[in-house]
Amino acid sequence: MFQKHDIDLVHAPLQGFYDFYSVNILSKYLKEIDGPVVLHVHGFRDGFTALAARKLSGKKDVKVIMTRHKVRRAVDSWPLRIIYRNLDALIFVSRAARDRFMSTWHNRLVPIKADRIHVIHNSLNIPEALYTPPSSNRPLTAMFHGPLKPGKGLEILIDAMTMLKGKRIRLRIVGSGTPDFVDRLRRRAISRGVMEMIDWHKHTDDPLPFINDCDFGVLPSVDEEAFGLANIEYMSVGRPQISSSNGAQPEYLTDGWEGILIPPANPSFLAESIIKLASDPELRIKMGKRAFQTFTERLSWQHFILPLTQIYLS
Numbered sequence: 001m002f003q004k005h006d007i008d009l010v011h012a013p014l015q016g017f018y019d020f021y022s023v024n025i026l027s028k029y030l031k032e033i034d035g036p037v038v039l040h041v042h043g044f045r046d047g048f049t050a051l052a053a054r055k056l057s058g059k060k061d062v063k064v065i066m067t068r069h070k071v072r073r074a075v076d077s078w079p080l081r082i083i084y085r086n087l088d089a090l091i092f093v094s095r096a097a098r099d100r101f102m103s104t105w106h107n108r109l110v111p112i113k114a115d116r117i118h119v120i121h122n123s124l125n126i127p128e129a130l131y132t133p134p135s136s137n138r139p140l141t142a143m144f145h146g147p148l149k150p151g152k153g154l155e156i157l158i159d160a161m162t163m164l165k166g167k168r169i170r171l172r173i174v175g176s177g178t179p180d181f182v183d184r185l186r187r188r189a190i191s192r193g194v195m196e197m198i199d200w201h202k203h204t205d206d207p208l209p210f211i212n213d214c215d216f217g218v219l220p221s222v223d224e225e226a227f228g229l230a231n232i233e234y235m236s237v238g239r240p241q242i243s244s245s246n247g248a249q250p251e252y253l254t255d256g257w258e259g260i261l262i263p264p265a266n267p268s269f270l271a272e273s274i275i276k277l278a279s280d281p282e283l284r285i286k287m288g289k290r291a292f293q294t295f296t297e298r299l300s301w302q303h304f305i306l307p308l309t310q311i312y313l314s
Contacts, residue, residue, distance in 0.1 A: 010025065010026070010029050012025045012026060012049075014045075014046055014049060016045040016048075016049075017045060017048055017079070019049065020052075022049050022053075023049055023052045023053045023056060024053075024056070026039075026049065026050065026053035026057075027052075027053040027054075027056035027057040028057075030053060030054065030057040030059050030062060031057050031058075031059065033059075035061070036061040036062070036063070037059070037061065037062045037063070038062075038063045038065060038312050039053075039054070039062060039063065039064045039065070040065045040066070040067070041064065041065070041066050041067075042066065042067050042069065043066075044066070044080060044083055046066075047064060047066045047083050047087060048079075048083055050064045051064050051083060051086050051087075063088040063089070063312070064086070064087055064088055065087070065088055065089040065090075065091065065311060065312070066087055066089070066090055066091065067091045067092075067093065068090065068091065068092045068093070068097055068098075068101060068226075069093055069097070069226050069227070070097060070226050071094075071096055071097050071100045071224040071225070071226045071247055071248070072100060072101065073100055073101060073103055073104045074101045074102070074104040074105070075104075076104050076105070081111045084111045084112045085111050085112065087112070087116065088116065089116050089117075089118060089311050090112060090116055090117055090118070091118045091119070091120055091308075091311070092117075092118070092119050092120075092226075093119075093120065093121060093122050093226050093227035093248070094119065094121060094226055094227045094247075094248030094251055095119055095248070095251055096224070096226065096247055096248040096251065097119075097226040097227070097248065098117065098119050102117075118307070118311060120304060120307050120308060121227060121251070121252060121298075121299060121303070121304065122227045122229055122232070122304065123232070123299055123300060123301045123303060123304035123305075124229070124232060124233065124236055124301065125301050126208075126236055126301065130237065131237065131238035131288070131289065131292045132212050132237050132238060133238070133285070133288075134212075134214070134215050134239070134284070134288075135213065138213070139168060139169075139170045140168065140169055140170065140215050140278055141169075141170045141171075141172050141213070141214045141215050142169060142170070142171050142172070142214065142215065142216055142217070142218045142242075142274055142277075142278070143171070143172040143173075143174065143210065143211065143214035143216070143217055143218065144157060144171070144172070144173050144174070144175070144217070144218050144219065144220075145173075145174035145175055145207045145210065145211070145217075145230055145233075146174075146175050146219070146230050147175055147176070147177060147203075148173070148175045148176060148177030148181060148182055148185065149177050149178070149181060150181065151221065151222050151223035152220075152221055152222070152223070153219075153220030153221050153222045153244065153264060153265070154173070154185055154220075155185070155188060156220050156222065156264075156265055156266070156267050156270060157171070157218060157220050157270065158185065158188050158189050158192060158194060158198075159188075159192065159267040160220075160267040160268075160270040160271040160274065161189070161192065161194040161197055161198070161271075162192045162193065162194055162267075163267070163268065163271035164194075164197070164271055164274060164275065165193070165194070165197070167275065167278065169197070169274065169275075169278050170197060170198070170199060171197055171198045171199070171218070172198075172199045172201065172210065172214060173198060173199070173200050173201065174201040174202075174203070174204060174207055174210050175201075175202075175203050176202050176203035186200075207230075207233060208233065208236070208237060211233055211234055211237055211239055212237055214239065215239070215277075215278070215284060216234075216239055216240045216241055216242065216259070216277050216278075216284055216287075216288075217230070217231075217234040217239055217240075217241035217242070217243075217259075218241065218242045218243075218270070218274065219231060219241060219242070219243045219244065220242070220243070220244050220262065220264065220270055221243075221244045221246070221247070221264065222244070222246075222264045222265050223246075223247075224246050224247040225244070225246075225247035225248055225249060226247060226248055227247075227248050228243070228247070228248070228249060231243055231249060231252065231253065232252065232295055232299050234259075234291065235252075235258060235291040235292060235294060235295040235299065236292070236295050237292070238288040238289055238291060238292035239288050239291065240258060240259045240260075240277060240283075240284055240287030240288050240291055241253070241258070241259040241260075241291070242259060242260045242262060242270065242273045242274060242277065243259060243260075243261055243262070244261070244262060244263070244264040245261035245262065245263065245264075246263070246264045249261060252294065252298065252299060253294075257287065257290050257294075258287055258290050258291035258294055259287055259291065260273045260276065260277065
């Protein structure tokens with residue numbers, strides 16, 4: 001991707017706080033650049049590398065910006081306080097991620113200036129998002145896509161399928177994981193007697209063709225999601241979804257409007273929600289159109305890239 005846009009790659013190990021080799025590589029590269037530079041990192045260890053390289057280079061027009069993708073409290077230690085204070089911007093992908101991080105200090109002095117803290121929801125760089133009505137020339141299909149790993153609620157989803165026997169609903173699972181975990185999921189489906197109701201597909205870099213060919217999404221994550229790209233992938237083509245409500249999802253999904261929000265780890269509630277969407281095609285169409293509208297009006301690429309560019313240039 002970088003080569004396609006004539007962007008030079010600089011290889012460095014980026015192995016954390018004791019990796020001065022990467023600091024040296026990056027500082028030398030910064031010295032060679034004529035003009036301002038933005039270093040955008042996605043973790044505090046890489047943030048340390050970028051800040052140390054800026055200091056070593058002696059270059060004054062270098063910004064270090066970080067995006068936080070987790071719903072976790074901040075670690076309040078003196079090394080990390082130094083990083084917090086020296087970042088030019090700290091971007092959170094949701095208010096949920098920001099609020100949990102900032103809760104570390106509660107009413108105490110926060111070591112980050114307020115004007116350097118931002119919330120920008122993630123987006124998808126789709127050339128032109130289009131609403132596509134679902135096909136009627138196949139069985140009614142619910143779909144999960146994402147990494148097959150603990151915390152994504154796949155065990156809950158398989159258990160919910162036991163309550164859908166005889167309902168003529170198929171589940172499509174698109175994703176990959178470790179052989180041991182995937183094997184556990186398959187054994188669970190076999191032991192629950194629902195294996196024949198599930199179609200399994202490996203991970204794909206472009207899930208939109210699969211999403212276009214389903215009726216609604218099911219994303220029953222047990223772990224708190226800082227932001228779910230999978231959520232907005234369904235929205236971008238006008239598909240409703242059933243999603244857990246235990247993270248940032250309520251920031252861009254309204255229960256009963258673009259889909260159905262459910263508590264995590266509740267197979268019965270999940271099964272009831274699947275039945276509700278599966279049995280009401282008019283509701284699916286209405287929710288899908290609303291989801292597409294929300295995506296285009298609030299979550300499109302322009303709503304992401306414009307504020308990010310402003311932070312780069314400010």
